[in-house]
Amino acid sequence: MLCETKLGEIEVNEGKILLFEKGIPGFEHLRKFTIVELEQTKPFCWLTSLEDPTIAFPVVNPWLLRVDYSFELSEADKRDLKLESIEDxxxxxxxxxxxxxxxxxxxxxxxxxxxxxxxxxxxxxxxxGSEYKLKHRIDEELQRSNEILKKMRKE
Known part of the structure; x- marks a missing residue:
């Protein structure tokens, strides 16, 4: 299906439509999104609303910036996401x-x-209850990860 988005008109495969059943905090009224990859912004992608053409959030794989990023999902989050396997x-x-x-x-x-x-x-x-904050500077995370990787190579 063809969708008008902040990134322009894009073709969205029905199988790539993500449903946020409760929306995103601050955007609870929006439920349907997709991840858009653009060659010119890699490794950053765009979490793009399919309901409001003015909304697109830049996103990135967290392990590209913080090699030791980890967390446990709560049972409630696992239920909300209907998760059966970590591979999903x-x-x-x-x-x-x-x-x-x-x-x-x-x-x-x-x-x-x-x-x-x-x-x-x-x-x-x-x-x-985690050590993570709402704002981690990308340059600092990359430097931290590089130091971790250097130590790992020496061991």
Missing amino acids: VEVWVIVTIPQKAPNEATVNLFAPIVINVRKNLAKQVLLE
Whole structure:
């Protein structure tokens, strides 16, 4: 199906439509999204609303920035996502890019987007009690990950 989005008109395969049953915090009225990959913005993709053409969030695979990112999903989150297997999980984090200072871009590691790829259900989960914050500077996360990888190579 053809959809008008913030990124222009895109062709969306019905099997790639993600349902956020409770919406995304702050955008609860929007339920249908898709992940759009653009060659010119890789490795960043776009969590794009199929109901409001003005809404598209830049997202990235969190392990590209923080090699040791990990969390446990709550039982409630697993139920909401109807998860049966860890192999069905895909995780993205939302990126914030300040207009006047793109080098100060941050990622939200506290509230990842978790997708059940088998059922196309998605939810932004809150990692209560975790060390993660709403804003982690991308440059700092990359530096931290590089240091971890260097130590691992030496061992």
